[in-house]
Amino acid sequence: xxxxxxxxxxxxxxxxxxxxxxxxxxxxxxxxxxxxxxxxxxxxxxxxxxxxxxxxxxxxxxxxxxxxxxxxxxxxxxxxxxxxxxxxxxxxxxxxxxxxxxxxxxxxxxxxxxxxxxxxxxxxxxxxxxxxxxxxxxxxxxxxxxxxxxxxxxxxxxxxxxxxxxxxxxxxxxxxxxxxxxxxxxxxxxxxxxxxxxxxxxxxxxxxxxxxxxxxxxxxxxxxxxxxxxxxxxxxxxxxxxxxxxxxxxxxxxxxxxxxxxxxxxxxxxxxxxxxxxxxxxxxxxxxxxxxxxxxxxxxxxxxxxxxxxxxxxxxxxxxxxxxxxxxxxxxxxxxxxxxxxx
Amino acid sequence: xxxxxxxxxxxxxxxxxxxxxxxxxxxxxxxxxxxxxxxxxxxxxxxxxxxxxxxxxxxxxxxxxxxxxxxxxxxxxxxxxxxxxxxxxxxxxxxxxxxxxxxxxxxxxxxxxxxxxxxxxxxxxxxxxxxxxxxxxxxxxxxxxxxxxxxxxxxxxxxxxxxxxxxxxxxxxxxxxxxxxxxxxxxxxxxxxxxxxxxxxxxxxxxxxxxxxxxxxxxxxxxxxxxxxxxxxxxxxxxxxxxxxxxxxxxxxxxxxxxxxxxxxxxxxxxxxxxxxxxxxxxxxxxxxxxxxxxxxxxxxxxxxxxxxxxxxxxxxxxxxxxxxxxxxxxxxxxxxxxxxxxxxxxxxxxxxxxxxxxxxxxxxxxxxxxxxxxxxxxxxxxxxxxxxxxxxxxxxx
Amino acid sequence: xxxxxxxxxxxxxxxxxxxxxxxxxxxxxxxxxxxxxxxxxxxxxxxxxxxxxxxxxxxxxxxxxxxxxxxxxxxxxxxxxxxxxxxxxxxxxxxxxxxxxxxxxxxxxxxxxxxxxxxxxxxxxxxxxxxxxxxxxxxxxxxxxxxxxxxxxxxxxxxxxxxxxxxxxxxxxxxxxxxxxxxxxxxxxxxxxxxxxxxxxxxxxxxxxxxxxxxxxxxxxxxxxxxxxxxxxxxxxxxxxxxxxxxxxxxxxx
Numbered sequence: 001x002x003x004x005x006x007x008x009x010x011x012x013x014x015x016x017x018x019x020x021x022x023x024x025x026x027x028x029x030x031x032x033x034x035x036x037x038x039x040x041x042x043x044x045x046x047x048x049x050x051x052x053x054x055x056x057x058x059x060x061x062x063x064x065x066x067x068x069x070x071x072x073x074x075x076x077x078x079x080x081x082x083x084x085x086x087x088x089x090x091x092x093x094x095x096x097x098x099x100x101x102x103x104x105x106x107x108x109x110x111x112x113x114x115x116x117x118x119x120x121x122x123x124x125x126x127x128x129x130x131x132x133x134x135x136x137x138x139x140x141x142x143x144x145x146x147x148x149x150x151x152x153x154x155x156x157x158x159x160x161x162x163x164x165x166x167x168x169x170x171x172x173x174x175x176x177x178x179x180x181x182x183x184x185x186x187x188x189x190x191x192x193x194x195x196x197x198x199x200x201x202x203x204x205x206x207x208x209x210x211x212x213x214x215x216x217x218x219x220x221x222x223x224x225x226x227x228x229x230x231x232x233x234x235x236x237x238x239x240x241x242x243x244x245x246x247x248x249x250x251x252x253x254x255x256x257x258x259x260x261x262x263x264x265x266x267x268x269x270x271x272x273x274x275x276x277x278x279x280x281x282x283x284x285x286x287x288x289x290x291x292x293x294x295x296x297x298x299x300x301x302x303x304x305x306x307x308x309x310x311x312x313x314x315x316x317x318x319x320x321x322x323x324x325x326x327x328x329x330x331x332x333x334x335x336x337x338x339x340x341x342x343x
Numbered sequence: 344x345x346x347x348x349x350x351x352x353x354x355x356x357x358x359x360x361x362x363x364x365x366x367x368x369x370x371x372x373x374x375x376x377x378x379x380x381x382x383x384x385x386x387x388x389x390x391x392x393x394x395x396x397x398x399x400x401x402x403x404x405x406x407x408x409x410x411x412x413x414x415x416x417x418x419x420x421x422x423x424x425x426x427x428x429x430x431x432x433x434x435x436x437x438x439x440x441x442x443x444x445x446x447x448x449x450x451x452x453x454x455x456x457x458x459x460x461x462x463x464x465x466x467x468x469x470x471x472x473x474x475x476x477x478x479x480x481x482x483x484x485x486x487x488x489x490x491x492x493x494x495x496x497x498x499x500x501x502x503x504x505x506x507x508x509x510x511x512x513x514x515x516x517x518x519x520x521x522x523x524x525x526x527x528x529x530x531x532x533x534x535x536x537x538x539x540x541x542x543x544x545x546x547x548x549x550x551x552x553x554x555x556x557x558x559x560x561x562x563x564x565x566x567x568x569x570x571x572x573x574x575x576x577x578x579x580x581x582x583x584x585x586x587x588x589x590x591x592x593x594x595x596x597x598x599x600x601x602x603x604x605x606x607x608x609x610x611x612x613x614x615x616x617x618x619x620x621x622x623x624x625x626x627x628x629x630x631x632x633x634x635x636x637x638x639x640x641x642x643x644x645x646x647x648x649x650x651x652x653x654x655x656x657x658x659x660x661x662x663x664x665x666x667x668x669x670x671x672x673x674x675x676x677x678x679x680x681x682x683x684x685x686x687x688x689x690x691x692x693x694x695x696x697x698x699x700x701x702x703x704x705x706x707x708x709x710x711x712x713x714x715x716x717x718x719x720x721x722x723x724x725x726x727x728x729x730x731x732x733x734x735x736x737x738x739x740x741x
Numbered sequence: 742x743x744x745x746x747x748x749x750x751x752x753x754x755x756x757x758x759x760x761x762x763x764x765x766x767x768x769x770x771x772x773x774x775x776x777x778x779x780x781x782x783x784x785x786x787x788x789x790x791x792x793x794x795x796x797x798x799x800x801x802x803x804x805x806x807x808x809x810x811x812x813x814x815x816x817x818x819x820x821x822x823x824x825x826x827x828x829x830x831x832x833x834x835x836x837x838x839x840x841x842x843x844x845x846x847x848x849x850x851x852x853x854x855x856x857x858x859x860x861x862x863x864x865x866x867x868x869x870x871x872x873x874x875x876x877x878x879x880x881x882x883x884x885x886x887x888x889x890x891x892x893x894x895x896x897x898x899x900x901x902x903x904x905x906x907x908x909x910x911x912x913x914x915x916x917x918x919x920x921x922x923x924x925x926x927x928x929x930x931x932x933x934x935x936x937x938x939x940x941x942x943x944x945x946x947x948x949x950x951x952x953x954x955x956x957x958x959x960x961x962x963x964x965x966x967x968x969x970x971x972x973x974x975x976x977x978x979x980x981x982x983x984x985x986x987x988x989x990x991x992x993x994x995x
Contacts, residue, residue: 035465125706131465132411136634137705139627143698151687151695271476271623278469313485320473320480327462327470345859565845565863566856568834572842575831582791582829583843584817584906586851593854 002173002182007300009172013189013258015296016196017043020251021273022280022288023203024244030220030283031240034123035131037138040270041145042245045114046252047261048149049107051158054099057083098163100257107253108246115245119238142267150263157260162188166257188257195254199247200289206243207285216240220283275323281336291334295319350559353642357555361548364388365538368653372535376668380657385528385541389612391652392544392551393605398632398644399551399558400601404594405630406639407567409574411468413626414455414475418599420482420621422448422606424490427616430498434506435516437525437546437611441604448603449596456595460588475626482618495617518614520546525612543612550608554601559641561597570594571639602629631697635704637713646712651697658696661689744769744942745790745910750799752785759785760796761967767910767959772936772943774953777963783946786963787914790944791823792816804909814851822903824913828895830902832888836879839887839898840870843906869905877901877931893924900931904939911935913945917952929955954978 021043028036060079068076083092095102122141126134161167166187173182207213219233252261259265276295280287301307303315314321326333344351360367369383382388401415422444429440459470482490490496500510510516518525525543532538561567572580573587580587610616619625628651636647666685670678688696708715743766752760760782767773777783788794790801792813801808808816817823831839844866849855861867874880877897882890887898896916903911916932917925929952936943936956947953953960953974960977962969970980977983 122702122706130409132409132468133705133709135411135465135468136630137702139630140698140702140705143694144702147692147695147698148687151692267624271472274469275473278466282465313481316480316484317477320477323473324458324470327466328458331462331466345862347861560859561856563859563861564856565841565849565858565860565866566854568838568842568860569845571834571838572831575833576829578825579829579831579902580842581813582817582823582825583902584814584846584851585842586812586814589852589854593856597856 002176002178003304005172005176006183006185007304008297009183009185009189011297011300012193012293013296014299015293016193017251017255017269017292018273018276018296019289019292020196020199021248021269022276022292023200023285024248025273025277026280026283026285026288027203027240027244027247029277030285031216031237032119032123032127034126034134035138036123037135037270038118038142038145039138039244039248040266040268040273041142042111042114042248042266043252043255043269044146044149044261044263044266046107046111046249047160047256047265048153048252049110049249050100050103050160050253050256051153051261053103053106054096054160057081057096057099057102059083100160100162100253103253103256104250107249111246111249112242114249115242116238118245119241123241124234124238142270146263146266153263155263157262159260160256162191162257166191192254192258196251199250203243203247204285212236212239272319275319277333279323279326279333281333284333284335287333287335295322298322344556346559346563350563350641354552354556354559357642357645358552361392361552364391364544364548365540369536369538373532373537374535379660379665382653382656384539385526385544386613387652387656388541388544389547389608391649392547393608393612394629394632394648394652395645396551396554396608397602397605397629398636398648399554400598400605401629402598402633402638402640402644403558403561403570403601404598405633406643407562407570407574408591408594410460410463410591410595411630412459412471412595412598413468413623413630414471414473414478415598415602415629416621416623416625417455417475417478418448418452418602419606419609419625420478420616420618421451422603423610423616423620424482424496424606425603426607426610427496427498427614428489430504430516430518430610430614431496431502432504434504435498435518436506437518437520437607440518440611441550441607444603444607444610445600446603448606449600452596452599452602453592456592456599460591460595472623472626475621475623479618479621479623482621490618491616492618495615497615516614518543518611547608547612550604554604555641555645562641566590566593631701633711635701635711637711640711640713643711643713650712655693655697658689658693659691663690743767744804745944746800746802747786747790748800748802750786750789750796750801752782752789752794752796758966760789761965763799763963763966763968765961765968765971767942767944769909769942770936770940771958772932772945772956774945774947774957774960775963776947776950776953776960777969780965781963782966783963784914785966787823787912787946790816790912791821817846817906817908818851820909822906822908822911824896824899824903824911824916826914826916826918828892828899830887830895830899832886834887835883836874836885836887836890836898837870837883839902840873840883840905841866843902844869844873847906873901873905876904893920893927896920896924896928897931900935904935904941908941910942910944913943913947915947915949916945917947917949925949925952928952932956 021039024042025036025039028034028039058081060081062077063080065076065078070076081092081096083095086092087095118141122137126137169184169186170190171180171183172185174180176183207217215233216236219237276291277288279295280289280291299315299318302318307314346354365383365388368388369381371377371381397419401412405411425447426440426444429443433439455471455474459467459474462470483492498516500512500514500516502516504516520542523542525546528539528541530537530539569585569590572585573590577587606620632647632651633644634647635650636645637643663682663686666682666689670681673681686692704711745765745767747763747765750760750763751758763786775783775786785794789796790808792808792811792815795809803819803821806819808819831842841860845853848866871880871883874883877900879894879897879901882894887895890898917928920928932943933956935941945953945956957974959971960974961971962977962983970977970983972980
């Protein structure tokens, strides 16, 4: 029992990331009809927003500390972050410590801007081109984006820690009445899950309760008719692209402490997220979220030692296997709509 | 040979290019500053033709039917593994290895294609991607006894190799064609130029020419015409009494066999294999080659493969000091500026250059280099209006 | 016993009864028109004949064999060819290639792995396709890109493609929809010529009364998913029930 709960928990953080990326992919596909292979790159750029902000916050200048001396007896030179000069040392330290959560504020405008530029500058010229062309051009874009990041940040993963307060682990087992230390779960992963749930909820609420969202949903169902009503769909879709980019970016920001960001993390997640979208059902937002969590949890169950003993290597392929079975038995995916991506 | 004059000329041109590649790719005299950009050494030339085969095969599927597979590297990998096992168990002669690589890849692609082709469009692309990633993951983990996992596989002197005589302990088994060592080369020097003629390269080049010839025949056959019809209008095809599925499946298997052949040849040349050969970026690379050259054209994939492998080699070699040499004649400020601007795109920045190039081609030149060439040719033609005949022909350009 | 026998065919989409209880018999070598107002179920009926839809009830027999449950390509191989409302051709191929594909389909069946011989060496197929192009008055356009043809030429090409399969039954779905008067008249003449010169049965779904009355030997009027009446054109014209149900509404179209 405790093992099962542990695996469900373990699956949640990866599942959250899959769900958030898949949600954005589906938003873009549903509204714009575009298959975006560069969406993983947006996730990766989000993670690097966190890296960038923590670098900015720790930008330092050298001052001479008269109170201390080095081993030669000269006054010691120390690096002092500029942020100390503004907020003082205690607040400054706290800000640096909380760099990742603060990056959310930094990442939103950056990601929305990148989304706008991508849509206006490139994607919009591909609405009427075949899906193969869309895949190819966004695939090229993904390569370009990740190589740019690699140029500036190097090829190695960059550790980006969570705030001190969340660095420990949480003994779930004790809380639920199991033996202590049976279900240990890092705090940050809980934060990540809660954060994802919040974002998913916000996106759904936005689509459900605002007029903007209603128009977008109507557009997803029938673009031409809504266009005929004299509503400027294109502009709204651009904004939707920005939102999808922000969702992917935020998923990346908060994922930075879980896995140190590297330039190819986007591609790694993208392939799986596509599988998630297909399993959930092309064009279905709730399907994407459901499938994201489902596959994340399934993956973590498949990595249990007891499962691996009987089916070695199953953890590596379980997601693909499920996708193949789903596609063959339920071609529209778990919650797919009729007529989406069918001949 | 059953080809039209135009196709035959094309085959001859490709044959000449392949035959004289050791000269063509070595334009700079030894010891000159530009010698580092020579590409006429065996390893690179082998890769040029082998990836040419890979792309020719991919084009039979993508170029003709429009089905975009993102998992073709899996067939290349499977072919490689099959070939290396042939070398371990049977003989270091490359012929059985190459034959088995084609057969095994063909069988594997029959299975993958049979399932993947139940869907089309983006679903098809993702299914093939899923299969390839699965193969990659399996090769790395469970199948380690067969694939060597992370370390990969190489023939060793301890292998059984039932047709070959035993090797002395420590001796490296060498791939050969009835005794002709694949790695053997002879060099000809003419003045400052040194040209290398490598046995392995010529074996690969001859096989590439056969593969190219077969692809011309397929393009010009009724089967090839049906495949283009699949791409053009499946509805009409169905209502014309034709079953699209076996046609696409046959195209898928043929292109899988081409990929297996390329995989087998890679092993025949360097007698080693690793799972990274199956990673999905490797599948992406063959897509790049085909699109860049010109999907659906005969010569396009060969050009694309050659272009990418050649420039990968050249551009990766350029470093900062070479740039400094090139721009040395300029005023300091401009020199620094130029170096800063160009630097991200060279050396390790090759993938960035490739990505940009790829985007530009998809955006502005969907027909790839071949279309580019045709546009330039048309530009010259327009200057001589007498030649300007209306040309509505839709047979695939060469 | 007609070449095409439709018995008690019904088709329901959710709550909508698209076809009620359709009985239809098309006599061999006749031209049979099916008319009816929009939503009468004409297209649903047609789709049931070619395998795109499977009716919920009833049977469809072609030349004594059931077509139900067969795929479109199998039904086509039985001898039923279909012309679409908007011409469905292979736009990326040349006119000549368009014409050759059905010739191959007729000779080689649904699938033939003919990958090594060249198209150019198949003299009999080329001659057959050329002959059909001449019949369609399109010989001068043989090298053109089919996608760049005019609408009328696309229609002729599609009809020619269907004919080169030598079908026993040719189904036409509003073949003159969206055509200018001159093109419509050309198409009527072409279809007349085909029906006079060949051993072929033509079933045509049409809105345009001019076309229907110029061509048809028998007319079935469909209304709300059931056949209202079936008769000769002259009797249909005089039938008050039909006038009321259908012709009155579409005087402007006729």
